Amino acid sequence: NPDEESVLAAIEVENESALLDSLILCKVVRKVFKNSFSEMAEILTLITGWSYNEIELREAAERIICAKKWYNITQGWQPGEDTLPKRFLTEKLPDGVSKDAVIDETKLNQLIKKYYLARRWNLDGFLPESVVNNLNLHQYSVTPE
Numbered sequence: 809n810p811d812e813e814s815v816l817a818a819i820e821v822e823n824e825s826a827l828l829d830s831l832i833l834c835k836v837v838r839k840v841f842k843n844s845f846s847e848m849a850e851i852l853t854l855i856t857g858w859s860y861n862e863i864e865l866r867e868a869a870e871r872i873i874c875a876k877k878w879y880n881i882t883q884g885w886q887p888g889e890d891t892l893p894k895r896f897l898t899e900k901l902p903d904g905v906s907k908d909a910v911i912d913e914t915k916l917n918q919l920i921k922k923y924y925l926a927r928r929w930n931l932d933g934f935l936p937e938s939v940v941n942n943l944n945l946h947q948y949s950v951t952p953e
Contacts, residue, residue, distance in 0.1 A: 815922045823869035830872055845869075871943050873927070878935055878945040887932045890920055 824844050828835050831848060841847045846862040853860050877885075892911065900908045924933050940946060 811919060811922055812926070815919060815926050818923065819926055822873060823866065826872040826876075827865055827869045830868070874935060874939060874943050875945055875948055877929070877933075878940065878948055881934060882948075885933075887934075890933055892916065 824838060825835060827845070827848060828838065831852065833848070833851075838844060843862070845865045849860040849862050849865045852858075852865070891913075896911050897913045897916070898910060900910055920933070921931055924931055928936070928939055930936055935945070
């Protein structure tokens with residue numbers, strides 16, 4: 809299914825970006841890696857002397873994304889905020905391969921729900937209690953001022 813492939817590709821890029829940021833590596837190096845997660849695990853192992861592997865870094869990336877989402881939820885995030893600016897949904901592109909195209913809002917909302925499900929979140933984008941507990945995210949609860 810092309811939609812599911814797109815969602816999984818987006819998650820892979822998002823996870824990789826979160827890990828690059830956490831390791832304080834420039835995102836430009838992304839294209840240098842053949843298998844970014846295993847190679848970043850090797851770099852981290854060489855730097856720290858602790859043994860890391862690809863699976864552990866994939867799990868760390870998931871925790872990072874979920875922790876950021878949890879923080880946003882504790883700060884009042886609502887599902888309607890996971891969208892694009894209205895102009896992306898109404899203004900046609902002036903040129904290029906997608907000239908005159910607009911993003912279909914219904915299709916976008918379907919993809920967002922597929923993204924949530926692929927992340928094991930609720931259909932409305934909130935984290936289920938099982939994910940919060942499994943990742944021990946309650947420790948990151950911050951009350952909005």
